[in-house]
Amino acid sequence: MYDVAVIGAGIVGASVTRELSRYNLNVCLIEKENDVSEGSTKANSAIIHAGYDPEYGTDMARHNVRGNYLAKKYSKELSVPYKQIGSLVVAFSEDEMGTLEELLERGIKNEVPGIRIINREQLLEIEPHIGDEAIAALHAPSAGVIGPWEFTIALAENAVVNGAKLYLNSPVIGIEKEDGIFTITTSNPNVEPIKAKYIVNAAGLFADNIMAMAGEKEFKITPRKGQYFVLDKSQGHLANHVIFQCPSAVGKGVLITPTVHGNLLAGPDAEDINDKYDKSTDKERLDFVREAGNKSIKGINFRENIRNFAGLRAYSDREDFIIEESKSVKGLINLAGIKSPGLTSAPAIAEDAVELLGKAGLELEKKKDFNPKREQTYFMALSPEEKGELIKKDPSFGRVICRCENITEGEIIEAIKRPLGGQTLDGIKRRTRPGMGRCQGGFCGPRVQEIISRELGVPLEEVMLDIDGSYILTGETKK
Numbered sequence: 001m002y003d004v005a006v007i008g009a010g011i012v013g014a015s016v017t018r019e020l021s022r023y024n025l026n027v028c029l030i031e032k033e034n035d036v037s038e039g040s041t042k043a044n045s046a047i048i049h050a051g052y053d054p055e056y057g058t059d060m061a062r063h064n065v066r067g068n069y070l071a072k073k074y075s076k077e078l079s080v081p082y083k084q085i086g087s088l089v090v091a092f093s094e095d096e097m098g099t100l101e102e103l104l105e106r107g108i109k110n111e112v113p114g115i116r117i118i119n120r121e122q123l124l125e126i127e128p129h130i131g132d133e134a135i136a137a138l139h140a141p142s143a144g145v146i147g148p149w150e151f152t153i154a155l156a157e158n159a160v161v162n163g164a165k166l167y168l169n170s171p172v173i174g175i176e177k178e179d180g181i182f183t184i185t186t187s188n189p190n191v192e193p194i195k196a197k198y199i200v201n202a203a204g205l206f207a208d209n210i211m212a213m214a215g216e217k218e219f220k221i222t223p224r225k226g227q228y229f230v231l232d233k234s235q236g237h238l239a240n241h242v243i244f245q246c247p248s249a250v251g252k253g254v255l256i257t258p259t260v261h262g263n264l265l266a267g268p269d270a271e272d273i274n275d276k277y278d279k280s281t282d283k284e285r286l287d288f289v290r291e292a293g294n295k296s297i298k299g300i301n302f303r304e305n306i307r308n309f310a311g312l313r314a315y316s317d318r319e320d321f322i323i324e325e326s327k328s329v330k331g332l333i334n335l336a337g338i339k340s341p342g343l344t345s346a347p348a349i350a351e352d353a354v355e356l357l358g359k360a361g362l363e364l365e366k367k368k369d370f371n372p373k374r375e376q377t378y379f380m381a382l383s384p385e386e387k388g389e390l391i392k393k394d395p396s397f398g399r400v401i402c403r404c405e406n407i408t409e410g411e412i413i414e415a416i417k418r419p420l421g422g423q424t425l426d427g428i429k430r431r432t433r434p435g436m437g438r439c440q441g442g443f444c445g446p447r448v449q450e451i452i453s454r455e456l457g458v459p460l461e462e463v464m465l466d467i468d469g470s471y472i473l474t475g476e477t478k479k
Helices: 011-020 059-077 094-109 120-126 148-161 204-214 233-238 283-296 342-359 384-393 409-417 425-432 445-456
Strands: 002-007 027-030 087-091 116-119 136-140 144-146 165-167 172-178 181-186 194-201 221-231 242-245 255-258 264-267 305-316 322-325 332-336 400-402
Touching (some): 002 181, 011 027, 011 148, 011 342, 027 148, 059 144, 059 148, 120 136, 144 148, 148 165, 172 204, 194 342, 204 221, 204 332, 221 233, 221 283, 242 283, 409 445
Parallel strands (some): 002 194, 027 165, 087 242
Antiparallel strands (some): 087 136, 116 136, 172 181, 242 255
């Protein structure tokens, strides 16, 4: 019997589970895929927003600013890559100056620190490659960039270390409530029906499906697809900040940003679709992203593109985040429609979710032995002396497997053996970056696959690229 079952292991679900693991509670996290951060969390802009965009007084505004602070704090506790580089909303015409003024006023109301409007001369000083038509910008120094999947993995891992139970490969197919107890059925034959006193619905794109399983259909989720370019590190120097264009009715528009690892990211566009699994990319949409990106920053060489991807954002039929106890099913907390700035807001949403559970009757007593820390080895960040000492202890740290990103065998082994270790090629890539570089795993992929096979004691053919069924090898061609 669990006190709380959290459904969905994206950034929101992982944040909630970690927050609940601070208390003397029996908590579980249920995820339909074979790893955490496999949904919207895996494919987004990776930005920690400052908080000037949401309307004053909304949950989005309140959680954005609080989440900005918590993301920075938690990234230090959990060894998650994060850089506070600031953001710019650029005006390209006098008409757009009015938008900057509105965003400035909103940011001041939302208590965004240090926000101001700068002119073209000031803009050129901090962004020398800014587009020729740019005349001014809103500067928000508290914005940053983070590794979204690293953040989610770290939160979920820390929750597990603090006593939470994680169920992977466990799509929820039924929810019943009897005598105040929920019974959650999954399609995983190895998982018995899960009983819990409370449920937190953090299922992202599928949050409406989960709600409908448990009670009435209280909201609808529509996927909004956005497509991106990931450019090689040779282009990373072209932007120093997260650079937005003025927002429109469909979102914040195409942005240009350095990533936390030094690449350049361009995107997304915005397209409402019906298929919650459609992550395809297409030339027409990517051409739009390219054209918009070139307006913001001069000289981007899109031939240096190393990957395109599409992400799906969960838009509900309400304007604000849905953070509430279900009206038809008591004890079920819905965290739904967590669109942008959802990544930023997630740690603050988690605090609210715990407060809602307390109001619903859950007893909350903090642990005395909660461990907020998580360490991870980033070999190339060590000093020469530290590298030498580590190699003496473990020679595997002296063997570079991924030459694009300079990732060692020791880091890969560590990523496999951690409390929430990766078991697929992309699972290891998300934890410690082999295959994230220019060759996209063309050279290191087979070697990583061999290491996974060896360390887990499974045949090479059983090592998958990512989600279940994504087999890489089907058998030998020669013997």
